[in-house]
Amino acid sequence: MGARLMLSFCYSCRTYHPQHEMTLLETKVGRRWRCIASINASKQSRAIRDEFGKQQSARNKEESLKQAQIANEKRITKSFYHVAQI
Numbered sequence: 001m002g003a004r005l006m007l008s009f010c011y012s013c014r015t016y017h018p019q020h021e022m023t024l025l026e027t028k029v030g031r032r033w034r035c036i037a038s039i040n041a042s043k044q045s046r047a048i049r050d051e052f053g054k055q056q057s058a059r060n061k062e063e064s065l066k067q068a069q070i071a072n073e074k075r076i077t078k079s080f081y082h083v084a085q086i
């Protein structure tokens, strides 16, 4: 007789995994088993999302800064010509 593999239902994957690959979590609906792999995967995807969001907002900031700079330059050029014409 070998050691019986304890399986528990993983609410994340909706399937059964061996308990040694899982962790018992306290959730709103009570204690639930969840595999460590799915926890790591969701942590990773969140980190990727966060990183993407950071890059995106940095790009937006850069873009609006550029637009402001262009608008500013146009204004300066315009006022320069205005002065030159007088």
Ligand SMILES: [Zn+2]
Residues within 6 Å of the ligand: 010, 011, 012, 013, 014, 015, 017, 034, 035, 038
């Ligand atoms: Zn799982």
